[in-house]
Each structure stands twice: as structure tokens, then as C-alpha cells.
């Protein structure tokens with residue numbers, strides 16, 4: 040079975056392509072996928088543990104909802120609402136951690152909330168499933184819109200071309216992907232444990248090719264810059280300057296375990 | 310799940326629907342009540358972010374008239390416990406939510422609200 044990723048050029052309609060190569064696949068593999076996704080990444084757990092009591096969060100692309108239950112103590116200190124495009128992942132997410140969670144079926148490109156009603160937003164391993172840089176920028180804009188212009192905090196994780204040594208995957212590199220990233224298909228081999236009979240034909244495992252955009256170094260920062268500009272936000276720390284100025288500051292960014300992350304904080308001069 | 314804590318944040322996003330698109334109105338709601346961990350500090354800190362009249366109105370649509378029309382200034386334990394119950398212990402399992410502006414209907418099935426729009430309905 041192929042373990043490596045397959046370079047791809049997407050020429051189809053982006054929405055149709057994402058339906059077939061992301062959403063439909065997660066609906067089919069939800070149970071098996073979820074059984075492999077239970078360990079929170081350290082920087083995300085740390086980010087969530089530092090959120091003040093009483094804050095409300097959006098988890099855009101919640102998957103099986105593993106971050107809806109953080110921090111575990113004290114219970115109910117903060118709340119997160121999980122948004123995802125896969126109904127079968129949401130069915131798992133709504134009881135993540137053995138507690139009833141709030142989940143909503145929706146697309147991270149749409150905006151179905153009161154403006155700025157969240158205090159924080161996270162989007163983990165989600166934006167890399169969008170097939171164009173414009174769509175990825177819109178998804179970041181949605182996060183910037185979702186949180187309070189005064190104190191909103193945002194954390195984004197996406198898959199990196201730069202993989203760590205423990206990763207089983209080898210990444211194709213051509214010269215161009217060093218700045219603009221690389222579109223790939225990542226095979227998911229359904230296991231025997233898969234209960235959905237349509238997934239296994241006479242014991243033969245089925246391979247699902249999920250679409251990913253693997254980010255180049257610096258590409259996530261550029262994406263955030265583009266989103267801030269398009270949303271009318273200054274980029275940088277809050278100045279002492281004129282009343283009404285709004286912006287977003289990069290608190291930290293980096294690479295962790297084959298992913299790039301960026302943490303943002305919104306500010307407004309009042 | 311849809312509980313009133315989430316309902317208080319949801320707004321219609323159909324194409325061209327940008328004002329008077331909140332709060333969505335419940336229809337045919339089937340509700341269940343389930344205990345949730347009470348955290349007084351959360352409720353106290355979260356309360357100022359609520360659209361209070363939308364919450365009072367939505368609770369009323371579900372048959373709960375326990376909330377005062379105006380948000381009180383004094384938040385005693387009894388009030389916080391009741392607000393916790395209204396926000397986090399009433400689950401809308403089935404039914405729908407309708408936009409007050411464009412009448413778009415968002416179904417709720419097995420406790421999960423479907424906020425997806427068809428391609429031609431997206432803003």
C-alpha cells in the first residue's frame with residue numbers, strides 16, 4: 040500500500056473537488072480516522088489552558104472534537120463550539136470526552152455567527168484541505184471576523200512540507216513548492232475494523248485519497264497578512280495611535296511536528 | 310447539539326441577508342434536558358456577552374419563562390444556577406431555526422444544526 044503522498048494539480052471546481060476529496064472521505068472514514076486522533080498537540084493544549092474563564096471559542100474544522108474538551112479542569116471553565124463539514128465526524132465530536140458538546144454542521148468558508156461573538160478561535164489541520172490560496176485566505180478572514188476585535192485570540196495549524204523525522208511520509212519536492220506549497224493527495228487505507236460494508240470489498244482494503252495543501256515555510260504568515268489586509272486590519276502590535284484603529288498581532292509562529300502554526304491576537308484602539 | 314448558548318451566537322448567512330438576521334426562531338422544537346457541570350465563574354464572566362433579549366425570547370419559545378426581561382445587576386447563586394440551566398441543560402434535538410429576515414430555514418437533526426447553504430444561497 041502506498042504510504043507516500045501523491046503530487047496533484049487541481050483543475051476542477053474547488054467546491055466540488057473539496058466535496059469529493061475531503062468532505063465525502065471524512066464522512067466515510069470518520070470512525071477509523073477518529074480512533075487515530077486522540078492526542079492533543081502540546082502548543083494547542085497550552086493555548087487553550089491559558090484562555091480566561093468565561094470565554095467562548097470556535098473550533099473551525101473540529102473533526103472528532105478532541106479540542107472541545109480542553110482544558111479538562113476545571114470543567115466548564117470555557118466553552119468551544121465545534122464546526123465541521125463532515126456530519127459523521129460531528130456525531131463523534133458531540134460527545135467528545137464523554138460530555139455533551141456543542142457542534143454545528145457548516146463550512147469554514149461560510150460565516151453563520153454574530154460578528155465578533157467569540158473570544159477565541161482555533162482551526163487545526165483544516166485550512167490545508169482548501170484547494171486555492173484565495174479560499175485559504177477567506178477561511179482565515181472568517182476566523183478574524185469570528186473573534187472579538189478587542190481581545191480575540193486565534194490559533195491556526197496547517198500541514199508543512201517540512202516533515203519531522205518520525206513521520207512515515209516522504210514528500211515530493213519540486214523547485215516551485217519552496218514558496219507556494221505543494222498540492223498532494225494523501226492515501227487513507229480503510230482498515231478491517233471499518234464497519235461500513237461499502238468500504239471493504241471482499242476483504243480488500245479501500246484507499247481514499249484526501250486532498251491537502253502542504254504549506255511552504257513562510258506561507259502561513261503570508262496568508263495571515265493577506266487576510267488581515269483584506270479584512271481591513273493592521274498587522275503588528277497595538278500602537279498608541281489613533282482611536283478606532285484595528286489590527287492583529289502575531290503573538291508567535293513556528294513549526295511543530297510537521298505542522299506550521301501561528302497564534303494571533305486582535306486589538307482595537309478605543 | 311443546539312443549546313441556547315449556541316443559538317445566541319448563530320445568525321443567518323443566506324445570500325444578501327445581512328441585517329435583522331438574528332436571532333433565529335425555533336419551530337417544531339423537540340427538547341431534552343440533561344445535567345451539565347455548573348461553573349459559576351464561567352456563567353458570570355460569559356453573561357455580559359449574551360444578547361439578553363434574544364435569550365429570553367428563545368427560552369420562551371421553548372416554554373421556559375424563568376428569565377427576567379432585563380438582565381439583573383446582582384448575580385446571586387440562584388440566578389446563576391438558573392441561567393446555567395437555561396443555557397446549557399436544555400437541548401434542542403429536532404426541529405428547525407428560521408431567519409426573521411429572509412425566512413431561510415436551518416434544520417436541526419439529532420441535536421446538530423445544519424447551517425450549510427446550497428451553492429446559490431451562499432452570500
Ligand SMILES: [Zn+2]
Pocket residue numbers: 321322323326330408409410411412413
Ligand atoms: Zn436570512
